[in-house]
Amino acid sequence: MELERETGVKQPACWCTQLHFSAELLARVPAQAQRRACLCPACARSGAVA
Template identity: 45%
Template structure:
């Protein structure tokens, strides 16, 4: 059985990821520019995302900041 991925939660820690696209969907408002657009994601961060969640949920800023580059 496939695990259901919540796109509003970080696939690494499970906290809200503050994805502008998901906030817009939830509130019915136009999306704002997301914080992640200008962020650099190291391979260490990306490697922590479970395979089933890749390209399905955004990583939160806390996980990006706390993972070594």
């Protein structure tokens, strides 16, 4: 999504848009990084619900 924003070139949907993340997993993201940083796939799988 950032690449599209920066370049204006349409990008395919990110893998993370197909998952729902648990509140517990999202609560583990530091406050200053929330809505600014990505979860890596391994961390996401640990708390995601397909």
